[in-house]
Amino acid sequence: MAEIRLEGVAHSYDGGGTWALKPMTWTWRTGRAYALLGPSGCGKTTLLNIVSGLLTPTRGRIWFDDREVTGVPPAGRNIAQVFQFPVLYDQMSVYDNLAFPLRNRGYPRQEVDRRVRRVSGLLGLDEHLRRRSRRLDPGRQQIVALGRGLVRPEVAAVLLDEPLTVVDPAMKWTLRSKLKEIHRDTGHTLVYVTHDQTEALTFADEVVVLNDGEIVQAGEPGELFLSPAHEFVGHFIGSPGMNVLDGAVAGGLVRVGDAAVGRASGDLPPGPVRIGVRPEFVRLTSEEAPPGIAARVTGIDRMGAYDLVHAQVNGHPLVARTDAAAVREPGSVTFLRFAEGRAFLFRDAVRCGVVEPLPGSAP
Numbered sequence: 329m330a331e332i333r334l335e336g337v338a339h340s341y342d343g344g345g346t347w348a349l350k351p352m353t354w355t356w357r358t359g360r361a362y363a364l365l366g367p368s369g370c371g372k373t374t375l376l377n378i379v380s381g382l383l384t385p386t387r388g389r390i391w392f393d394d395r396e397v398t399g400v401p402p403a404g405r406n407i408a409q410v411f412q413f414p415v416l417y418d419q420m421s422v423y424d425n426l427a428f429p430l431r432n433r434g435y436p437r438q439e440v441d442r443r444v445r446r447v448s449g450l451l452g453l454d455e456h457l458r459r460r461s462r463r464l465d466p467g468r469q470q471i472v473a474l475g476r477g478l479v480r481p482e483v484a485a486v487l488l489d490e491p492l493t494v495v496d497p498a499m500k501w502t503l504r505s506k507l508k509e510i511h512r513d514t515g516h517t518l519v520y521v522t523h524d525q526t527e528a529l530t531f532a533d534e535v536v537v538l539n540d541g542e543i544v545q546a547g548e549p550g551e552l553f554l555s556p557a558h559e560f561v562g563h564f565i566g567s568p569g570m571n572v573l574d575g576a577v578a579g580g581l582v583r584v585g586d587a588a589v590g591r592a593s594g595d596l597p598p599g600p601v602r603i604g605v606r607p608e609f610v611r612l613t614s615e616e617a618p619p620g621i622a623a624r625v626t627g628i629d630r631m632g633a634y635d636l637v638h639a640q641v642n643g644h645p646l647v648a649r650t651d652a653a654a655v656r657e658p659g660s661v662t663f664l665r666f667a668e669g670r671a672f673l674f675r676d677a678v679r680c681g682v683v684e685p686l687p688g689s690a691p
């Protein structure tokens with residue numbers, strides 16, 4: 329296991345014309361389970377391949393603990409990497425596929441057997457150990473590939489690039505919890521790439537959100553939900569994602585149209601601002617008094633346990649998640665309030681403040 333440190337790492341596939349990864353300085357801490365989350369094309373695989381050595385970054389340096397590995401090829405890095413589609417020895421049995429990484433490094437026979445059986449037990453492969461891997465369905469083959477990535481105890485890190493794509497959805501939940509169990513057991517530094525927020529949030533100690541070649545925020549799942557540091561995190565995490573309203577800061581107040589919705593935190597310079605608030609933190613009231621903002625209800629999605637109320641506010645669409653008892657009719661006018669400390673101010677997509685209560689206003 330190692331701490332993996334990237335110093336000013338950036339990558340361009342076309343000699344500096346476009347940057348798949350923008351300069352980043354970032355540390356993967358020893359023994360933690362990370363999810364690397366972001367949309368297609370944001371640079372997840374590029375970042376993983378730079379860590380494993382399949383790719384040499386255009387700029388920057390990489391350290392595994394005190395050892396610089398920037399120019400070191402994959403074989404010299406001691407990384408286990410699992411790809412999106414199964415990479416196996418077709419003709420070998422499942423057992424031999426799992427044993428291969430251990431035999432290759434001269435583990436004693438008994439130790440090989442013990443480790444293969446442990447991983448096979450956890451991943452539900454026991455009854456398939458003697459079968460040739462090409463006889464398995466693609467989902468099962470991928471589980472074997474996953475097992476191969478997890479079988480070695482001494483790796484610097486395990487990198488998993490969307491490893492459950494070809495696996496049956498029902499099986500995914502089970503496998504993710506097995507992965508967590510194996511992680512607790514081995515204490516590997518683990519990076520799990522996904523574009524699926526649920527997968528990321530349920531799996532990781534820490535979620536690293538990548539957008540357009542940049543890490544926009546990293547934190548525990550709750551932190552990303554409650555306290556998005558970037559508009560992208562607000563949109564990408566949550567279902568539906570964060571609402572964003574155009575507003576302005578003037579005289580210390582945050583305004584949406586004519587309505588003052590709160591005070592701006594700190595000494596935020598006056599000017600345009602974007603106000604981000606998740607549907608969960610928008611309250612609908614019938615009180616017109618500040619800081620209520622008038623909104624027209626445009627539709628309601630009844631979700632069973634709760635309703636999603638769609639509204640128009642000063643020309644912007646907005647969604648509020650409310651309990652099913654507080655239903656408003658489409659066409660009616662309602663007043664919105666934001667839960668204290670849960671509406672944020674953004675400039676250039678980056679969080680720059682919080683909406684604080686107006687003096688003397690009821691919460």
Ligand SMILES: Nc1ncnc2c1ncn2[C@@H]1O[C@H](COP(=O)(O)OP(=O)(O)OP(=O)(O)O)[C@@H](O)[C@H]1O
Nearest residue numbers: 341342348366367368369370371372373374375523
């Ligand atoms: N071998 C390559 N040559 C040129 N451009 C590439 C190459 N590989 C990736 N890219 C480009 O670099 C950017 C990042 O790609 P990357 O594959 O790292 O994204 P990703 O987040 O893994 O996407 P996905 O979720 O689709 O796997 C994209 O714009 C992609 O088109």
Ligand SMILES: [Mg+2]
Nearest residue numbers: 372373374489
């Ligand atoms: Mg990829």
